[in-house]
Structure formats: structure tokens, C-alpha cells
Amino acid sequence: MDAVITTMTTPKNTSASLPKPNGITLSDIDPKKDGKFSPLLFRFLKRQSSQETFSQLWKDGDGIFYIGWFDDTNAFVGARLGVVISDPRAKTWCYEGMKLKLVKNFWRDYLRIGRCAIDPDHDIAFLGERWDTKKTVRTCLWCGHKQRLLVSYVRVRKEDWVNVA
Numbered sequence: 798m799d800a801v802i803t804t805m806t807t808p809k810n811t812s813a814s815l816p817k818p819n820g821i822t823l824s825d826i827d828p829k830k831d832g833k834f835s836p837l838l839f840r841f842l843k844r845q846s847s848q849e850t851f852s853q854l855w856k857d858g859d860g861i862f863y864i865g866w867f868d869d870t871n872a873f874v875g876a877r878l879g880v881v882i883s884d885p886r887a888k889t890w891c892y893e894g895m896k897l898k899l900v901k902n903f904w905r906d907y908l909r910i911g912r913c914a915i916d917p918d919h920d921i922a923f924l925g926e927r928w929d930t931k932k933t934v935r936t937c938l939w940c941g942h943k944q945r946l947l948v949s950y951v952r953v954r955k956e957d958w959v960n961v962a
């Protein structure tokens with residue numbers, strides 16, 4: 798997004814127009830307690846109490862996820878989820894003019910199935926043990942989702958110029 802105007806670590810905690818708290822308790826999503834929880838999301842929330850208290854998951858028109866909240870000026874205070882879960886130095890930004898749609902029940906789902914709530918298609922190779930593999934079937938340890946191993950053989954035509962003599 799090009800609308801980044803300033804970094805922001807402390808919310809304007811002055812009025813009654815702060816969003817509703819998200820209801821999560823940080824110790825409930827501690828990755829030390831359960832490997833399904835993201836260590837970097839935990840760290841991000843722990844470092845920024847406004848995110849711990851207010852953040853929700855949002856999605857933009859391109860399907861990009863953001864974690865954060867809207868302040869009383871309708872500016873979005875948060876960060877791209879993809880950055881938060883991959884970069885230990887992820888910062889909170891203040892975005893103006895963001896059009897985001899709330900992802901309902903994200904925290905409820907996250908408490909239940911952890912990082913699978915972020916990656917229901919099981920496409921992301923997260924750090925940490927996610928799969929219990931038995932021959933050609935593997936089961937997600939975090940949510941129970943199953944995948945089977947599809948083996949295919951590929952014939953490839955190859956052309957190379959080689960010296961005649």
C-alpha cells in the first residue's frame with residue numbers, strides 16, 4: 798500500500814472511540830503452550846499492547862491480510878499479516894484511506910486451530926512441526942486436515958547445442 802504516512806507504536810488513547818477490545822488473552826496464544834500458534838504473531842502482539850488489545854484480521858480487495866484496528870480518524874493502525882508472521886522486526890504502520898473488510902471470528906478460529914486459520918489451504922511452509930506423515934497421507938497436527946501425496950512422472954524433451962568436432 799502506498800498510503801503509509803507514519804509509524805505508530807502508541808495509539809491516541811484519548812477518547813472513548815477506541816474500538817472494542819478483541820477479547821484475546823496473550824497467554825492463550827503462547828507458542829510455548831502449543832506449536833500451532835505463530836511465534837512471530839505472538840511477539841508482534843506482545844511488543845505492541847494496542848495490537849494485543851484491539852487487533853482484528855482484515856482483508857483488502859486483493860486478498861491481502863492485515864492485522865490491526867481502525868482509530869477514531871478511520872486510519873488503520875496495523876501491519877500486513879504476511880510480514881508479521883515472517884519478519885521478527887515487523888512494525889505497526891498507520892495507513893490512511895484503507896478499504897478493508899473484517900475477517901469475522903478470526904481470533905476464535907486462531908485459538909482453535911492456530912496458524913491453519915491463516916492458511917486454511919495448507920499452502921504455507923510454516924516453521925515448526927505441522928504434519929504427521931504416514932506413507933502417502935499426512936495429517937495436520939494443528940487442525941486435523943489431511944493431504945495425500947500425489948506422485949507423477951514427467952517426461953522432459955531437452956535440446957542442447959553441442960560441438961560437432
Ligand SMILES: [Zn+2]
Nearest residue numbers: 913937940942
Ligand atoms: Zn491445519
